[in-house]
Amino acid sequence: MGVELEKNNSISKELIDRFSKDFSNNPQQKVMMNAIKKNGINAVAMNQDSPVSMQYTFSQEITTGKITNQKQSGRCWMFAGLNTLRQHVIHTCSLESFELSQNYHMFWDKFEKANYFLESILGTLDEKTDSRLVSWLLNAPVQDGGQWEMFVNLVEKYGVVPKHVMPETFHSSSSRIMNKLLTAKLREGAAKLRAQKASTDKLRLEKEAILGDIYRMLCQFLGEPPAHFDFEYRDKDETYHRDSNLTPKTFFQKYIDINLNDYVSIINAPTDDKPFGRTYTVKYLGNVKGGKDILYLNIEIDELKKLALKQLEDNEPVWFGCDVGQMSDRDTGVMDTALYNYESALDIPLQLTKAERLDYGDSLMTHAMVLTGVNVVDGRPNRWKVENSWGKDPGKDGFFVMSDQWFDEFMYQIVVNKKHLSKELQMSLGQKPIELEPWDPMGSLA
Template identity: 70%
Template sequence: MGVEVKQQHAISKAQLDKFASDYQNSPQHRALANAIQKNGVNAVAINQASLINMQYTFSHEIKTGEITNQKQSGRCWMFAGLNTLRVPVAKQCNLDSFELSQNYQMFWDKFEKANYYLESILETLDEATDSRLVAWLLSGPVQDGGQWDMFVNLVAKYGVVPKYVMPETFHSSRTGVMNHLITLKLREYAVKLRNLSSNQHASVNELRLEKAQMLSEIYTMLCHFLGQPPSQFDFEYRDKDNEFHRDANLTPQQFYEKYVGVNLDDYVSIINAPTQDKPFDRTYTVRYLGNVKDGKQVLYLNVEIDQLRDLALQQLKDDEPVWFGCDVGKMLDRDAGIMDTALYDYEAVLGVPFNMSKAERLDYGESLMTHAMVFTGVNVVDGKPNRWKVENSWGTDPGNKGFFIMSDPWFDEFMYQIVVQKKYLPAHLQSALEQEPIELQPWDPMGSLAMMR
């Protein structure tokens, strides 16, 4: 029989004495501690070789417009989507740069999210308020974040407009107070709807009449914060040859059809989620993830990372930008605009290894998609990419005049989603798209919204 070992649950004084003695007896620890405490761990752990290797030159680049700025808002997914759609407008109209209104999309996203939230409350009247589902619904009714298919829903229903038609406002660029006040009202509405149902036994029709009045108040609030969206406008511009153009009385939908003309149904979200619960070459959706009720549901096709890389490369080589979602905060130098797994040597500085796999980071809450940007270039060596050019939406100060650079090893570890035309999918993935999607829970890491600012 083995010797029984007494279990120790609390930290003992003997342990503390040993930890302190081991630390104090290492001259290297003292030197590193002085450097870290004075300069910060990133300054000490920075890998100069990474800064040298991550040069802003690429074998293939796509011409894009001026860098955009989401400022103090979580609209990266929206900016990234509009940055891809502005390319055909600029080409058709002979413009060096062009920008679509992010504020216009934001208005309708907030309004549709309010309705989506209220409908979700009506669908969960039988759930207790402390259930995980209701708690999740109440946690963030109108947050700024979104997903590609949510962007598609907005464009399909409301079209797009040039930026000057509905420009930025104080609260489109600084969304905190607006989001707080609208969230406050929506939670108040949830109280009212649930009380009307449980205490007064109101019918569903009576509850939806209440919902209509609630939406009227939300619409008014959004107009105060963001301005009233146009139903028609004149498109006026002067092209690179200094020729003036005017196209009068366009609706946002007509403008999209005439000047953008991209069939968004031709595109699909491809993800890399290498966890055991998500087999590759299968489609997935997420319960209660959306904005436009009865719109397109969020749909993902999960593939291995090499397949994801190949699809992104194919579309870039055809001179079309690629919308993508990643965990931008990992191994990032925001000022330099560098994303590289070799950027910081934390292990050498701290003497502690970091060994979680991509799947483990997803399963244990260490990583998920936080930000959406656009690939506009790639550097290919012997047929394989080693770094990627990234169009961000944080203004021109960070990075190389607003552009960032991503190493291919970083791509492997922290890239989660790209959007590409279906025509690039091989036959077996074309067939996989026909499957009934597996429904994930709302709190699944693949249910995260891109909203980094």
């Protein structure tokens, strides 16, 4: 077998001629070639029946505030988390809409990630710089992405503030250059720490100096976070309210006041290396040192779906992570496995399973949003309402609609209150989690 493979390891002219002849002898393929060249594959492959069938009508819906916009930043996980929390402020204060400051959390997330990165560098001084682990750590130390537990860490340590208290800046909405400069500074810091043969105490003093530079940079990019502020608003009845000298943590306690530790991350990763009913964590994945570690409970997709449905029926939105770029259209907001018929357009099979897509790098969690509705027919959901954070223009006024089949294939994580879990699943949460490598697909950040 090896000898045969070696004999045929190059592309011959005869092979190319055969492929070319096969293509030329199929008139339908040439027609499709011209259509795709002119219009692009998505326009040609789109199944026009899909957007028609994916109505924006749902049997169960939660009233939400106005659609938010993360703009040119990767803060979807943060927007989704704050969009779930703002519902409590809207209800408590009897408001039409309300928005919490995403910039405030962005500042503290970057600062905490910088410390997490530098601590990880100090913990891997015995590793070679070109080792897989150190290379992974150096790749993107302060990227915009995050996970649910990372969001909880920020809220519990720093509280929340209304958006007007720390509004968006140029670089909170367009983060690429800021991230590039912060990363350059942290890589410089890593080089200094790894080059020194100093005591632990001296290394930590050097780390603090690097963090001082990062703090100053973040203040220049994002502004300095407030320690105290006044909260003024008019409710639905136009009654004026003023609450003075609040801290971010007292604001959370007074106007939101939920126990975020009651919420857990449930995933569906149907790969052989991740048995269902087990818990998982990911090495070197986090933001706040001393905060919550990533913790997943892996279950079957039908069970995960039931939990999402229970929480929506309890009139509470569901934070979720998915692979948004798969079989979805930004303009219509449709997320449906039947949206594009690539196989017919290209005359080739595309048959990876969900597990194979994870194992072979074809899919992973890329975006976080919020489920705010569902359409149930004969006891089963057939489509889900999705609150996105891309502004009001995509989809229908900023909302997307997800088919139940899309949920099966590209939904990877939901966050639900533990009260919705069966006793068996609640007991499963108590297991010692299996540690996944940092580059595992379930270590991806939304």
